[in-house]
Amino acid sequence: MTAVTTPAAPTPVEQIDRRNPNDRLRHRILGRNPLGLLFSAPYLVFVVAVFASPVIYAVWIAFHDFFFAAPGADVSYPFVGFANFVYAFSNAQVIQSFGNVGVFLLINVPLTVVLSLLLAAALNRVIHLRVFLRISFYVPYITASVALVGVWLFLFGGDGLVNNLLGPLAPNPSWLVNQSLAMPVIAVYVTWKQLGFYILLYLAALQNVPRELYEQASTDGAGAVRQFWSVTVPGVRPATLLVLLVSTVTGANLFTEPYLLTGGGPNGASNTPVYLMYQLGVEQGLPDVASAIGIVLVIGVLIIAWLQNRFAGGRD
Amino acid sequence: MTIQQAQEAAPAEGARTTSRPAGRRSKGWTRTQSVLRGVVLGIGAVAFLFPFYYMVIGSLQKKPNQTLSGLIPDPSNLTLDNFGAVNSRISLLSGLLNSGLFTGGVLLCTLVFGVLVGYALAVLEWRGRGVTFAIVLLVQVIPFQLLQIPLYVLVARNYGLADNVLGMILPFAINSTAVILFRQYFLQVPRELFEAARIDGARELRLLWSVAIPLVRPALVTGVLLTFIGPWNEFLWPFLITKQADRQPLAVSLANYITSVASSTANPFGAVTAGALVLAVPVVVLFIVFQRYFVSSDLGSGVKG
CATH class of the missing domain: 1.10.3720.10 (MetI-like)
Incomplete structure (x- = not known):
């Protein structure tokens, strides 16, 4: 992808600059096409309103005794240092929810990378039914999680299809109300739902692996498995890094699935930080504590992303 | 391993395997491979599409049937009442x-x-x-x-x-x-x-x-x-x-x-x-x-x- 390289626009500079000194000054300050700034203005305003200022506001809220007040009421929010963080992390539920996300990521991320690469590599060599297979792979990704959770809820319910199939082998208590199975089921569900997106990413990356490498490896006697390991896997490494990063960020955002599938239970076994942020921040009126949890979560994600970049990104 | 490294590594690997009759082995192997690929893709497609099928079947059932037989539409149990x-x-x-x-x-x-x-x-x-x-x-x-x-x-x-x-x-x-x-x-x-x-x-x-x-x-x-x-x-x-x-x-x-x-x-x-x-x-x-x-x-x- 040559996207990042900025193209040189061969505008005839002399023609414009010859007009009058005012124009020349304007061009020097704003560039040749100041209209560009005007065209981008709505987007920049949007970014400031929806991303930049809320991020700053989030940090401010986390360090102050913040509460919901009636609109227009004149209230003061005293600075409290790290009190919100201390309050949040002396709560066992909060610690547990971070552990739950850890379990989720340990199942979801490796499963996602392995399955999406395998399926993409297989799909890449297929000639028949290509369109059908591609659509069927990404259909869960484009469908609302609320709709799909509705189905999984019954598939994995106490007297659901899965338990009916397993018969005496069905876990007791059942999947979604089982302390040690609730989070793994959610992790498998999210892997299944998101896989199509990562398959598309890998398919794009596979187009960039030079064919000659396979031919060369083949004439050198490398079998399919060997080719996969020494040509495909290193060839798609940038995509693998992207899959790792995106699936980690998505996993840390987990809310809808535990909210609908398990209600965070049983006994908080599938509660997540974002779910707790909703409960504490919106339901219990403690936005300052919720904000503190959000900041710790984001710092955690940044550390994991940095480690992934460090160890999976390579030196190129 | 970068692509360059892979390029360098591949011949070394090849040197060890060229003694085997690569031609005959690879013909049978290609066949197994494509069968294997078909099986993997088939399982994938079923896994991705099944919940959608189940969604349709479930929405049309008069009385919920969550057993295996419920997967086959039963004309006497169909309705749009849901x-x-x-x-x-x-x-x-x-x-x-x-x-x-x-x-x-x-x-x-x-x-x-x-x-x-x-x-x-x-x-x-x-x-x-x-x-x-x-x-x-x-x-x-x-x-x-x-x-x-x-x-x-x-x-x-x-x-x-x-x-x-x-x-x-x-x-x-x-x-x-x-x-x-x-x-x-x-x-x-x-x-x-x-x-x-x-x-x-x-x-x-x-x-x-x-x-x-x-x-x-x-x-x-x-x-x-x-x-x-x-x-x-x-x-x-x-x-x-x-x-x-x-x-x-x-x-x-x-x-x-x-x-x-x-x-x-x-x-x-x-x-x-x-x-x-x-x-x-x-x-x-x-x-x-x-x-x-x-x-x-x-x-x-x-x-x-």
């Missing part, structure tokens, strides 16, 4: 309408303002272009967890946009991935086209409208598809700011039905899957019809930048 049952508790039509307004607003903003900024980033030369492009990339990695509480405070409390479609649209208004996609496509338009039009004295907006946009029409379709699934499927944000039932998009009202109403109804399985089907069908149909615009290379470039 759609009525879920519709009597949450209005499917108003849910669809709210989802449509939410999604439509986001699409409109993304198409208008996203195309403008994409064009400015690709074609025009102005001070701040580099910084703006960096911002577009950066915005994609800001996690929503961090924004959730302050946005809720700002939009619902300070701006008073709770239960308002504008409040729903605001955080999603311009899809940054679509902006990158538009920029990518404008970059591919030959520069001479713009220069020729400029010498004719055409104004920039006209240039954009009558020269650039017709050339990147496929990108617009891809951008619409990519943007559509965001708001249509979004749950957390509209769930936070809409409390009035008649203002909720379908994803939110269906979720409320699942968590608080379904268990007290006669056939929760049928009602929930019926609601799920109504929520899922518009997107699935859209993606099947326009599937050729949702190809890997576009998406890859959109995400990778």
Whole structure:
């Protein structure tokens, strides 16, 4: 992808600059096409309103005794240092929810990378039914999680299809109300739902692996498995890094699935930080504590992303 | 291992294996391989599609049958009543309408303002272009967890946009991935086209409208598809700011039905899957019809930048 390289626009500079000194000054300050700034203005305003200022506001809220007040009421929010963080992390539920996300990521991320690469590599060599297979792979990704959770809820319910199939082998208590199975089921569900997106990413990356490498490896006697390991896997490494990063960020955002599938239970076994942020921040009126949890979560994600970049990104 | 390293490593590996009769082994092996590939892809397709089949079957069952025999449609157990049952508790039509307004607003903003900024980033030369492009990339990695509480405070409390479609649209208004996609496509338009039009004295907006946009029409379709699934499927944000039932998009009202109403109804399985089907069908149909615009290379470039 040559996207990042900025193209040189061969505008005839002399023609414009010859007009009058005012124009020349304007061009020097704003560039040749100041209209560009005007065209981008709505987007920049949007970014400031929806991303930049809320991020700053989030940090401010986390360090102050913040509460919901009636609109227009004149209230003061005293600075409290790290009190919100201390309050949040002396709560066992909060610690547990971070552990739950850890379990989720340990199942979801490796499963996602392995399955999406395998399926993409297989799909890449297929000639028949290509369109059908591609659509069927990404259909869960484009469908609302609320709709799909509705189905999984019954598939994995106490007297659901899965338990009916397993018969005496069905876990007791059942999947979604089982302390040690609730989070793994959610992790498998999210892997299944998101896989199509990562398959598309890998398919794009596979187009960039030079064919000659396979031919060369083949004439050198490398079998399919060997080719996969020494040509495909290193060839798609940038995509693998992207899959790792995106699936980690998505996993840390987990809310809808535990909210609908398990209600965070049983006994908080599938509660997540974002779910707790909703409960504490919106339901219990403690936005300052919720904000503190959000900041710790984001710092955690940044550390994991940095480690992934460090160890999976390579030196190129 | 980089590609270069792989290139170097491959011959060394080959040296050890060339003594074997590679030709005969590989013929049988290729066959096994393609069978294996077919099996893997087949299992994948079944795993991905089965819950959709189950959704359809479930929504049509008069009496819920969650055993294995329930997978085969039984003519004596078919009904459309489940759609009525879920519709009597949450209005499917108003849910669809709210989802449509939410999604439509986001699409409109993304198409208008996203195309403008994409064009400015690709074609025009102005001070701040580099910084703006960096911002577009950066915005994609800001996690929503961090924004959730302050946005809720700002939009619902300070701006008073709770239960308002504008409040729903605001955080999603311009899809940054679509902006990158538009920029990518404008970059591919030959520069001479713009220069020729400029010498004719055409104004920039006209240039954009009558020269650039017709050339990147496929990108617009891809951008619409990519943007559509965001708001249509979004749950957390509209769930936070809409409390009035008649203002909720379908994803939110269906979720409320699942968590608080379904268990007290006669056939929760049928009602929930019926609601799920109504929520899922518009997107699935859209993606099947326009599937050729949702190809890997576009998406890859959109995400990778």
